[in-house]
Amino acid sequence: MALNDLKAMDMGETEQWAKDLGLDPYRGRQVRHWLFKELAVSFNEMTSLSKSVRSFLSDSACITSCLITQIKISRDGTRKFLFQLEDGALIESVLIPERDHFTVCISSQAGCSMGCRFCLTAKQGLTRNLKAGEIVDQVVQVRRFLKGMTGSPEHLTNVVLMGMGEPLANYEEVVRALRNITGSDALNFSNRRVTLSTSGLVPQMKRLGEEACVNLAVSLNASDDETRNFLMPVNRRYPLKELLDACRAFPLPNRRMLTFEYILISGINDSDEDALKLSKLLSRLRAKINLIPLNPHHGLDMSAPPMERILQFQKILVDKHFTAIIRKSKGQDIGAACGQLRGQWTNNT
Numbered sequence: 001m002a003l004n005d006l007k008a009m010d011m012g013e014t015e016q017w018a019k020d021l022g023l024d025p026y027r028g029r030q031v032r033h034w035l036f037k038e039l040a041v042s043f044n045e046m047t048s049l050s051k052s053v054r055s056f057l058s059d060s061a062c063i064t065s066c067l068i069t070q071i072k073i074s075r076d077g078t079r080k081f082l083f084q085l086e087d088g089a090l091i092e093s094v095l096i097p098e099r100d101h102f103t104v105c106i107s108s109q110a111g112c113s114m115g116c117r118f119c120l121t122a123k124q125g126l127t128r129n130l131k132a133g134e135i136v137d138q139v140v141q142v143r144r145f146l147k148g149m150t151g152s153p154e155h156l157t158n159v160v161l162m163g164m165g166e167p168l169a170n171y172e173e174v175v176r177a178l179r180n181i182t183g184s185d186a187l188n189f190s191n192r193r194v195t196l197s198t199s200g201l202v203p204q205m206k207r208l209g210e211e212a213c214v215n216l217a218v219s220l221n222a223s224d225d226e227t228r229n230f231l232m233p234v235n236r237r238y239p240l241k242e243l244l245d246a247c248r249a250f251p252l253p254n255r256r257m258l259t260f261e262y263i264l265i266s267g268i269n270d271s272d273e274d275a276l277k278l279s280k281l282l283s284r285l286r287a288k289i290n291l292i293p294l295n296p297h298h299g300l301d302m303s304a305p306p307m308e309r310i311l312q313f314q315k316i317l318v319d320k321h322f323t324a325i326i327r328k329s330k331g332q333d334i335g336a337a338c339g340q341l342r343g344q345w346t347n348n349t
């Protein structure tokens, strides 16, 4: 954690920070109110504090504030934000309108080192892990934007960690960020509405089950080791058996389910046999399946199957009593769909 990064600190740490400065811990609570309820991005906005207190506080702590450098709007209303971080690193977040609420998809790393064959983020490699404050601030900035746009920041109800990066490869900072995303004294998202997606880092999945209480989505994308090794190098480290054992051990509160994401790629993982194998793999799990037709991007030598094939794949799973939903990704025309984020914009991105 950066020294005294207020967006990364929890309530106890913030109160202690105030105390250490010789102030009443109440000042810490006031600052948190401004940061997370009023969505302030600087000490200057904290008008219930006197100017002299504000200037005193600003000498001993920082407020991470990611700079929105560009926003793109899709035909379907999805908005993609390009953020520039303090050291110049670029990341993206996506604001997705649903029927009666908004979801924000945030990044956990600039780039990604996992090397999945179908993913544009993988092509740039890993630039660096994000700090907890940078992860939290994406939500703050997008909520603030929504407040300006609709006057109703509370309509942003869901957070998914499905943007750039592998969240469990940046475990400590991500879990610290989740505390301020879900904490009732901070951004106060219901933990039922926060989902972390992983490519399957088994040891960290076990820790997450013990240390946090958010929804888990696992990017499966194949139903045998050979195909998964080809698509996702992480499978050589944690093959399907280990991954599914970790899924079975993952604590699920009442009525919650694990989500399995399965990208459908023509001729690679979309046959009837693949669907049957998938149903067997997941048979002893409380699982729902998101089928995602592969999103295209430049230089990708794979394609999505025709709709007929996708529907047949889904039917096999539904016949086996799975909830299997076809998820057409939003924001494809602006490169905002799953797997299309790359954190650098040219005019035709």
Ligand code: SAH
Pocket: 118, 119, 120, 161, 162, 163, 164, 165, 166, 167, 197, 198, 199, 218, 219, 221, 261, 263, 292, 293, 294, 295, 296, 338, 339, 340
């Ligand atoms: N690293 C994490 C979260 C970010 S990736 C993970 O892999 O789960 C978010 C999702 O995008 C994953 O489910 C991944 O399988 C999916 N994805 C990546 N490239 C894609 C593409 N070209 N088309 C469709 N989905 C893609």
Ligand code: SF4
Pocket: 112, 113, 114, 115, 116, 119, 120, 121, 122, 163, 164, 165, 166, 199, 219, 339
């Ligand atoms: Fe990383 Fe996820 Fe993309 Fe794989 S799919 S390269 S884990 S961001």
